Amino acid sequence: MSSVDFLAQEKIWFDKPRYDEAERRFYERPDGSSQPSQDVGANTILQDIARARENIQKSLAGLKTTLCNRGSGQPSLSRMSQPSISSAADQGEIICRIKSLELENHSLYKVVDDLRAALSKLDCRVSVLEKAPAVATPATAPSAPYTNGTTVQQKTSAPVKDEEEDDDIDLFGSDEDDEEAEQLKEQRLKEYAEKKAKKPGIIAKSSILLDVKPWDDETDMVKLEECVRSVVADGLLWGTSKLVPVGYGIKKLQIACVVEDDKVGTDMLEEEITKFEDYIQSVDVAAFNKI
Numbered sequence: 001m002s003s004v005d006f007l008a009q010e011k012i013w014f015d016k017p018r019y020d021e022a023e024r025r026f027y028e029r030p031d032g033s034s035q036p037s038q039d040v041g042a043n044t045i046l047q048d049i050a051r052a053r054e055n056i057q058k059s060l061a062g063l064k065t066t067l068c069n070r071g072s073g074q075p076s077l078s079r080m081s082q083p084s085i086s087s088a089a090d091q092g093e094i095i096c097r098i099k100s101l102e103l104e105n106h107s108l109y110k111v112v113d114d115l116r117a118a119l120s121k122l123d124c125r126v127s128v129l130e131k132a133p134a135v136a137t138p139a140t141a142p143s144a145p146y147t148n149g150t151t152v153q154q155k156t157s158a159p160v161k162d163e164e165e166d167d168d169i170d171l172f173g174s175d176e177d178d179e180e181a182e183q184l185k186e187q188r189l190k191e192y193a194e195k196k197a198k199k200p201g202i203i204a205k206s207s208i209l210l211d212v213k214p215w216d217d218e219t220d221m222v223k224l225e226e227c228v229r230s231v232v233a234d235g236l237l238w239g240t241s242k243l244v245p246v247g248y249g250i251k252k253l254q255i256a257c258v259v260e261d262d263k264v265g266t267d268m269l270e271e272e273i274t275k276f277e278d279y280i281q282s283v284d285v286a287a288f289n290k291i
Contacts, residue, residue, distance in 0.1 A: 204261040209254065209287035212273065212280055217249040219279055225253055227276040235263030254286065 212228055214221065221243060229238050239256035246252050259265075270283045 205258055205291040206261055207256065207258055207287075207289045207291055208266065208269070208285060209256050210269070210273075211244075211284040211286045212253040212255065213246070213282050213284075214250065214252070214279060215281050217251075221251060221253060224276075224279040225255070227279055228253065228255060228273055231269065231272040233264050233268070233272075235260030236269075258291070 210228075212224065214224055225241060237258045239258065241253060241255035243251040244254050257269075259269075266285055266288070273283045274280055
């Protein structure tokens with residue numbers, strides 16, 4: 001089907017004037033007496049909608065007019081009076097705040113003046129105390145108690161005994177006492193030195209981790225470890241060991257030991273271990289820690 005045939009069968013555009021004429025006639029006859037019975041229901045609905053719209057518009061217009069008539073006189077007065085009332089209230093609050101601030105200011109001035117007066121008094125007192133010399137107050141003798149107008153004599157037996165005991169004390173010690181004190185001092189010093197010599201001193205120790213490398217992968221590692229552990233010395237204690245792969249099937253022996261620093265050193269260990277030339281190629285110190 002070509003485009004020309006399609007347009008030939010389409011009747012909307014070609015019959016548009018007919019539709020326009022029918023629409024014009026419909027609006028010219030709102031009663032719809034000449035319309036067929038099928039369009040009567042639709043026309044009545046449209047008419048009801050139009051009447052409802054008109055009623056709504058009329059009611060809205062009536063409300064607007066009544067509101068305008070009622071508020072034509074009063075809103076002007078209320079609008080004029082509200083700003084004046086609010087401005088007067090704001091002015092009253094501002095005046096009250098200013099008065100309260102003035103009162104607080106006066107009270108603060110009074111407090112500051114009182115503080116200045118107190119500080120000046122304190123300065124005067126301090127200056128007077130610094131200038132006045134210290135006066136020693138004489139010790140007042142205890143007054144004797146009175147009973148019925150007669151004084152009661154106090155017992156003085158205790159002070160007499162104290163005086164007798166003071167007489168027996170020799171303030172200047174004799175030479176014999178000094179010699180005895182020196183002998184005791186020397187004896188105590190000797191005992192302290194002996195005790196200190198008997199106490200064992202702190203032994204410095206170190207933990208060493210050695211890497212023992214063989215010649216090749218055919219070296220008997222069990223025999224190599226036996227050779228290493230055969231090294232014995234005073235202050236040497238062998239620990240745990242393990243085989244660590246190096247490469248190409250070769251493994252090295254990693255062995256730990258604890259040594260006393262004053263008796264065993266790393267150089268001595270390397271010399272003793274490298275004597276087993278058939279199994280051991282070299283010895284390295286992997287880790288060295290003080291205990």
